[in-house]
Amino acid sequence: MVEFVEAYGLEIAYERVGAGPPLVFVHGAGDDSRIWQPQLDGLADEFTVVAWDEPGAGRSSDLPEGFALADFADALAVLIDGLGLGPAHVAGISWGGTVVLELYRRHPSLVASLVMIDTYAGWRGSLPAEEVEARVASARQMLAAPPEQFDPTPPGLFATGAPPQFVPLLAGIAEDVRPATLRRELDIMATADLSDLLPQVSVPTLLIWGDLDVRSPLEVADQFAASIPDSELVVIQGAGHLSNLERPERVNAAVRAFCRTQARRPDPR
Numbered sequence: 446m447v448e449f450v451e452a453y454g455l456e457i458a459y460e461r462v463g464a465g466p467p468l469v470f471v472h473g474a475g476d477d478s479r480i481w482q483p484q485l486d487g488l489a490d491e492f493t494v495v496a497w498d499e500p501g502a503g504r505s506s507d508l509p510e511g512f513a514l515a516d517f518a519d520a521l522a523v524l525i526d527g528l529g530l531g532p533a534h535v536a537g538i539s540w541g542g543t544v545v546l547e548l549y550r551r552h553p554s555l556v557a558s559l560v561m562i563d564t565y566a567g568w569r570g571s572l573p574a575e576e577v578e579a580r581v582a583s584a585r586q587m588l589a590a591p592p593e594q595f596d597p598t599p600p601g602l603f604a605t606g607a608p609p610q611f612v613p614l615l616a617g618i619a620e621d622v623r624p625a626t627l628r629r630e631l632d633i634m635a636t637a638d639l640s641d642l643l644p645q646v647s648v649p650t651l652l653i654w655g656d657l658d659v660r661s662p663l664e665v666a667d668q669f670a671a672s673i674p675d676s677e678l679v680v681i682q683g684a685g686h687l688s689n690l691e692r693p694e695r696v697n698a699a700v701r702a703f704c705r706t707q708a709r710r711p712d713p714r
Contacts, residue, residue, distance in 0.1 A: 447504055452523035453516070458504035459497040459524060463489025466557075466704060467530035470496040471521065473539030473687075474630040475597040475622050477503030479614055480538075483693035488701060492534075497524055499544070501626030508626050514633050518547035525555045534704050536560035538689060539661065540630055543567050546639045549646065558707050559650040560700055561669060563661050563686050567637025571665045577635055584631040588624055597622040604657035604685035611690050643672035650676040651703040653696055655684030677703065 449456050460478050462485050470481040478496035488494050500520055501508035509516075521544060525531045535556050537545035542564025549556050565571040568580060587596065598619055607615055650673045654666040663680070670678045679699040684692040 449504075450524050450527045452500075452520040452527075455500050455506040455509070455520065457497060457500065457506070457520060457524055459495055460485060461493065461495045461528070463492055463494050465492045466708060467525075467533035468492040468494050468700070468704060469521075469525060469530060469533045469535045470494070471535065471537040471541035471545050472496070472499065472502070473541050474634070475599075475627050476541075476618055477621065479503070479618055480687070481689065482611075482614060484536075484689060484697060484700070487693065487697040491701065492704065493530070495524075495528065495530065495533075497521065499541075501623055501629070503621065507623065508629055512629060514544065514547050514637060515551065517544045518551050521545075521548050522552040522555055525552075531555035532557035534558045534560060534707070536562060536700065537564060538562040539564055539686065540634055543634065543637055543639060546642055549648070550639070550642050553648075556648055558648050558704070559646065560653065560703065561650060562653045562696070563655055563658050563688055564669075565634070565637075565661055565665060566639040566643060566669070568634045569636055570638035570640035571661065571668065581631070581635050584628075584635075588628050588631075595624065597624075597627055599660070601659040602686045603691050604655060604683055605691075608690060615690075640668070640672070643669060644674070646673045646675075648675070649703075649707055651699065652676055652678040653688060653699055654678065654680055655686060655688040655691065656680050656682050657684060658686045658688070660686040 477498045481496040498505040542561045568577045681688045689696045
């Protein structure tokens with residue numbers, strides 16, 4: 446069932462299933478909450494699983510002019526706080542992981558732990574300058590295409606092609622992408638550098654990476670692991686950038702084991 450919460454005059458859609466410790470999922474650019482279908486289905490037996498449609502995506506309101514990374518993070522904070530979920534385990538994939546890092550910077554009391562999946566500390570904070578320039582050029586070309594040729598799906602999302610059972614899901618998500626939102630997200634990612642935040646993360650952090658991810662390669666995972674003090678890296682064999690869809694059972698198992706471990710840790714307070 447889709448529900449809504451208001452944040453700064455915007456209607457934010459989300460799905461919530463299950464009962465137990467709160468686990469919030471934040472999708473990537475050009476996606477919406479439907480990308481977390483295997484996690485909503487697979488983890489609701491033990492957790493209160495929440496997946497939002499960020500502003501400008503899915504069933505949420507359009508982006509206001511000038512919406513910034515901090516605004517995405519603040520809207521996510523309103524959702525978590527408004528639903529009484531904090532502190533929550535908060536998971537983000539790709540662009541969603543960058544939003545989650547900004548959430549942690551601005552609202553650390555809402556975050557019990559971080560789950561970072563095939564993500565970045567912003568493109569500028571994780572990728573070589575020449576790669577960022579290439580991605581910006583590719584994004585501009587994609588966004589300049591006429592509507593009938595607009596394809597928001599970047600190359601390299603999967604190691605061996607989209608899993609057949611998720612092809613209709615992915616087609617539906619792609620059909621609903623709003624170019625204005627995608628343009629804003631890509632502009633933010635091209636200039637965002639949150640690498641300075643990584644050594645300051647003081648909550649337990651799970652890093653999940655596909656070993657064949659060409660969008661955010663394992664070198665980025667190694668940077669995260671070396672920078673975040675209390676972090677654990679789980680490499681998913683045979684998975685690309687959307688490891689949560691390509692190897693959902695393995696990703697779910699890693700998330701479940703990690704969150705269980707946090708429940709057993711003594712409260713430092």
